[in-house]
Amino acid sequence: MRKLKVAIVGATGVVGREMIKVLEEREFPVGELVPLASERSEGQKIEFRGEDVTVRRLTPDSFAGVEIALFSPGATVSREFAPHAARAGAVVIDNSSAFRMEADCPLVVPEVNAGDLLLAVKPGGRRIVANPNCSTIQLVVVLKPLHDAATLTRVIVSTYQSVSGAGQKGIDELETQSRALFSLGEITPSKFAHRIAFNLLPEIGPATANGYTEEEMKMTNETRKILGLPDLPVAATCVRVPIFYCHSEAANLTFKDPLTPARARELLKAAPGVKVVDDLAQHIYPMPMLAVGDNDTHVGRIRTDISQPNSLVLFVVSDNLRKGAATNAVQIAEALLQQHASALGMH
Amino acid sequence: MRKLKVAIVGATGVVGREMIKVLEEREFPVGELVPLASERSEGQKIEFRGEDVTVRRLTPDSFAGVEIALFSPGATVSREFAPHAARAGAVVIDNSSAFRMEADCPLVVPEVNAGDLLLAVKPGGRRIVANPNCSTIQLVVVLKPLHDAATLTRVIVSTYQSVSGAGQKGIDELETQSRALFSLGEITPSKFAHRIAFNLLPEIGPATANGYTEEEMKMTNETRKILGLPDLPVAATCVRVPIFYCHSEAANLTFKDPLTPARARELLKAAPGVKVVDDLAQHIYPMPMLAVGDNDTHVGRIRTDISQPNSLVLFVVSDNLRKGAATNAVQIAEALLQQHASALGMH
Numbered sequence: 001m002r003k004l005k006v007a008i009v010g011a012t013g014v015v016g017r018e019m020i021k022v023l024e025e026r027e028f029p030v031g032e033l034v035p036l037a038s039e040r041s042e043g044q045k046i047e048f049r050g051e052d053v054t055v056r057r058l059t060p061d062s063f064a065g066v067e068i069a070l071f072s073p074g075a076t077v078s079r080e081f082a083p084h085a086a087r088a089g090a091v092v093i094d095n096s097s098a099f100r101m102e103a104d105c106p107l108v109v110p111e112v113n114a115g116d117l118l119l120a121v122k123p124g125g126r127r128i129v130a131n132p133n134c135s136t137i138q139l140v141v142v143l144k145p146l147h148d149a150a151t152l153t154r155v156i157v158s159t160y161q162s163v164s165g166a167g168q169k170g171i172d173e174l175e176t177q178s179r180a181l182f183s184l185g186e187i188t189p190s191k192f193a194h195r196i197a198f199n200l201l202p203e204i205g206p207a208t209a210n211g212y213t214e215e216e217m218k219m220t221n222e223t224r225k226i227l228g229l230p231d232l233p234v235a236a237t238c239v240r241v242p243i244f245y246c247h248s249e250a251a252n253l254t255f256k257d258p259l260t261p262a263r264a265r266e267l268l269k270a271a272p273g274v275k276v277v278d279d280l281a282q283h284i285y286p287m288p289m290l291a292v293g294d295n296d297t298h299v300g301r302i303r304t305d306i307s308q309p310n311s312l313v314l315f316v317v318s319d320n321l322r323k324g325a326a327t328n329a330v331q332i333a334e335a336l337l338q339q340h341a342s343a344l345g346m347h
Numbered sequence: 348m349r350k351l352k353v354a355i356v357g358a359t360g361v362v363g364r365e366m367i368k369v370l371e372e373r374e375f376p377v378g379e380l381v382p383l384a385s386e387r388s389e390g391q392k393i394e395f396r397g398e399d400v401t402v403r404r405l406t407p408d409s410f411a412g413v414e415i416a417l418f419s420p421g422a423t424v425s426r427e428f429a430p431h432a433a434r435a436g437a438v439v440i441d442n443s444s445a446f447r448m449e450a451d452c453p454l455v456v457p458e459v460n461a462g463d464l465l466l467a468v469k470p471g472g473r474r475i476v477a478n479p480n481c482s483t484i485q486l487v488v489v490l491k492p493l494h495d496a497a498t499l500t501r502v503i504v505s506t507y508q509s510v511s512g513a514g515q516k517g518i519d520e521l522e523t524q525s526r527a528l529f530s531l532g533e534i535t536p537s538k539f540a541h542r543i544a545f546n547l548l549p550e551i552g553p554a555t556a557n558g559y560t561e562e563e564m565k566m567t568n569e570t571r572k573i574l575g576l577p578d579l580p581v582a583a584t585c586v587r588v589p590i591f592y593c594h595s596e597a598a599n600l601t602f603k604d605p606l607t608p609a610r611a612r613e614l615l616k617a618a619p620g621v622k623v624v625d626d627l628a629q630h631i632y633p634m635p636m637l638a639v640g641d642n643d644t645h646v647g648r649i650r651t652d653i654s655q656p657n658s659l660v661l662f663v664v665s666d667n668l669r670k671g672a673a674t675n676a677v678q679i680a681e682a683l684l685q686q687h688a689s690a691l692g693m694h
Contacts, residue, residue, distance in 0.1 A: 285549050307582035
C-alpha cells in the first residue's frame with residue numbers, strides 16, 4: 001500500500017495535535033510525518049503511533065517530498081507558506097480562512113462536495129484545498145441531504161460556540177477564569193474581549209461593515225460556496241459560550257417543498273457523517289458532552305417550524321476540533337488519495 | 348401616603364427573595380410584609396429594610412388583610428392558593444404558569460400592556476394577574492416598540508438561558524458540578540436531565556406533542572397574548588447554558604414594513620425598560636455579566652437580516668430573576684397602585 005509523506009503545519013496547536021490524532025485513529029497511510037511549527041515550538045516532541053517525532057521549524061524549504069500538507073497555523077502564515085508547499089508538489093489542505101473564498105481553491109466538506117477537489121488538483125490547479133470554518137462544516141453536512149430532497153430557500157442559524165474554537169488560549173482562559181471565580185480571584189480577559197467564564201459573548205471574529213461579525217459572514221458565504229448555491233439566503237448569529245469543546249447550532253430552515261420532520265429524520269439517518277440523536281421525551285438530543293471526540297455531527301430536536309409552512313427547526317452539535325477542523329481535513333486527504341492519487345506527489 | 352400589606356408566597360425561593368429585594372429598592376409602599384412559604388421554611392428570618400421578618404407557613408387563611416400577594420411558589424401551589432388570596436380581597440400577581448393562558452387572567456408586562464390589568468380588577472374580575480415567563484418578558488419589551496412601528500409578521504428566537512431559571516437547585520447544581528469537574532469529582536445530574544457544567548441542554552420544560560418543549564410553547568403563546576396578536580407566527584428554541592444569571596436571546600424578526608437598524612435603535616432607545624447596548628466594533632453588546640442585577644432589558648447586535656427583506660436580527664439579554672420575574676411582578680404592583688388603587692384592599 002502506498003504511504004505518503006504528510007506535513008502538519010501548526011503541529012503544536014490544538015487543531016494540529018487533533019489532526020495528528022485523527023490521522024493515527026483513521027489509519028491514514030502516513031509514511032513519514034513532518035510536524036512543523038514556529039521557532040518557539042522547534043524541537044518539541046509529538047507522539048505519533050507510539051513514537052516521538054521532533055517538531056521542526058516552518059521554512060519555505062520545509063516541504064521537499066511532502067505529498068499532503070495539512071495547514072492549521074492561522075491565515076497569515078497559511079497565506080505565506082501554502083504556496084511554498086504547493087510549489088514543492090504537495091497538495092495543501094488549509095484550515096485557515098486564507099483561501100476559502102478564492103475561486104480557484106475548492107472549499108470542501110467531503111460528504112457534500114468532494115467533486116470540487118478536482119479544481120485544485122487538475123493540471124495547472126493551485127493545489128490548495130480550503131477546509132471550511134468549523135461552524136459551517138457541521139451545518140452543511142445536515143443541510144445537504146435536506147436540500148437535495150426539498151430545496152433550501154432560507155437558513156437562520158444561532159450558534160453556541162465553545163472556547164476551543166479560539167485555540168489553546170481560549171481553553172486556558174475559560175479554565176483559569178472559572179477557577180478564579182470560585183476562589184474570588186481576579187479576572188483579566190485576554191483572548192476574549194470580556195470575561196467568558198459563566199458569561200457569553202455575541203461576538204466571534206472582527207466586526208464587518210454590515211453589522212455582522214466575520215464568523216457570521218463566513219457562515220453565510222462558505223455555506224453558499226460549499227452547497228453551490230451562491231444566492232442562498234443565510235443569516236447567522238455567532239455566540240461564544242463558556243463550554244470547552246463542541247459547537248452547537250439552532251437552525252430554522254425554509255424549503256421550497258414540504259418536508260416533514262419524519263422524512264427529514266430518515267434522510268439524516270441515511271446521510272454520511274451524521275448521527276440522529278432525537279427523542280425529546282427521553283431527554284435524548286445533541287449536546288456538547290455527547291458529541292465531544294466524535295467524528296460525526298449530531299442532529300436532533302427536529303420539528304416543524306410552527307411559524308411558517310415548509311420549514312423545520314433543528315439543533316446541531318459537533319466537535320469543532322474534529323469534524324469542524326481535523327477530521328474534515330483528514331477526510332479531504334482521504335478523498336484526494338481515493339480519487340486523485342496520481343495528483344499527489346508530483347515531485 | 349398609602350401603605351399596603353403585601354404577601355410574598357414562596358418567600359424563601361430565588362424569585363421570592365428577589366421580589367423582596369426589588370420591593371425595597373423601588374421603595375414600594377409596603378406597610379406590612381408577610382413572607383409565606385412551605386412548612387419546611389416556616390420560622391426562617393428574611394431581612395426587609397434592615398429588619399428581620401419571620402417566614403410564616405402558607406395556609407388558606409394567610410391572606411387576611413393582604414392587598415397585594417406576589418406569588419412565586421410553582422404552578423401547583425399557585426393554582427391552590429391564589430384563589431384563597433383573591434377571595435380574601437388581595438390582588439394576586441402570580442409568577443407561575445398556572446393562570447397565564449386563562450382568558451380572564453391578564454398576562455402583563457407593564458411597558459407593553461398595562462391596560463390589560465383592568466380585566467383582573469374590574470368588578471367581578473378574578474383578581475389574578477399572571478406574570479409571564481422570563482424569556483417571554485425580555486422579548487416582548489423589545490418587540491413592542493418595533494411592532495408598533497413596522498408590524499411584526501414572524502419571530503424566530505433561540506435562547507441561552509441561565510440555570511437560575513430553574514431556581515436555587517439549578518444554581519447549586521452548576522456550581523457543584525463545575526467545582527467537581529476541576530477536582531475530578533463525580534457528577535450526578537439531579538435538577539437537570541444531564542450534566543450542565545461546561546455543557547448545554549436544548550431542553551427546558553417537558554416535551555409537548557408537537558416536538559417543542561413547554562418553555563418554547565410558552566414563548567409562542569405568551570408573546571401572542573401579551574402583544575394581543577393571537578396569530579403571530581413565533582418559533583422558539585430554548586437552550587439551558589452553563590451560566591448562573593440572565594437569559595440571552597438571538598432573535599430574527601420579520602415585519603410588514605421596512606425598518607432600518609438605525610430606526611430600530613432609535614425606537615428602542617426611547618422604549619421604557621430597554622437599554623440599547625450596541626457598538627460591535629468597540630466590543631459593546633448585551634452580555635449576562637452586564638445585565639445581571641439590572642432591571643432593564645439590554646438589546647444590541649441590531650442589524651439587517653441579510654437573508655430576507657424587512658427583517659432584523661438582534662440580541663437581547665436580561666436578568667431573568669429581575670425583569671424576567673421579580674421586577675416585572677413589582678412593576679405590575681406599581682401599575683395596580685397607580686391605575687387601580689381603589690381596587691386594592693377590598694376587604
